């Protein structure tokens with residue numbers, strides 16, 4: 001199984017995403033934003049970072065990169081596509097996911113371990129979690145506030161398209177504590193926190209404080225492998 005990780009100018013977490021893919025049991029394939037070629041991969045990860053220096057809105061310029069034409073076609077044909085943080089911002093800017101991400105309501109960049117509830121375990125990227133699993137993975141961004149108009153929020157909530165919800169104090173002003181969403185088909189998922197930084201014991205969240213293994217992020221990647229194996 002081959003999972004592509006796209007590097008954009010200013011990507012930061014592409015190498016960690018590749019490592020997470022490998023630890024989950026798939027082969028990571030490095031893809032370049034300027035190519036019109038997905039190299040035959042089975043799934044895609046748009047990683048976190050500061051593409052184009054966060055000029056305009058985060059992800060707004062990267063969403064028009066050459067490779068996004070292929071990403072949009074692949075997503076529309078059902079390929080599993082994951083956007084992490086800056087990647088989530090790109091997927092929203094490319095209208096592959098509903099809503100948008102705006103500046104954190106407190107105006108500051110935030111970096112901390114974050115509790116989440118997994119609210120939909122039927123997507124391509126969450127089927128390896130137990131229903132309503134509570135996980136802890138890192139959160140680090142400046143524009144993490146999820147917004148959408150009231151009709152869209154009602155639709156996302158009503159159709160089970162809210163995949164991750166923040167636990168505890170809302171870290172950024174996201175409507176309904178929304179941390180991640182999926183498309184109608186469940187193959188495209190975006191989330192602001194970083195599962196690729198919680199895949200190895202000793203390197204993820206503060207495990208003593210979280211009372212967890214520190215590898216809660218790994219199931220995101222094993223979920224895609226399971227989804228692909230069942231096709």
Ligand SMILES: NC(=O)CC[C@H](N)C(=O)O
Nearest residue numbers: 048049085086141142143
């Ligand atoms: N970690 C990230 O991907 C950060 C995304 C974006 N640069 C922001 O600050 O919101």
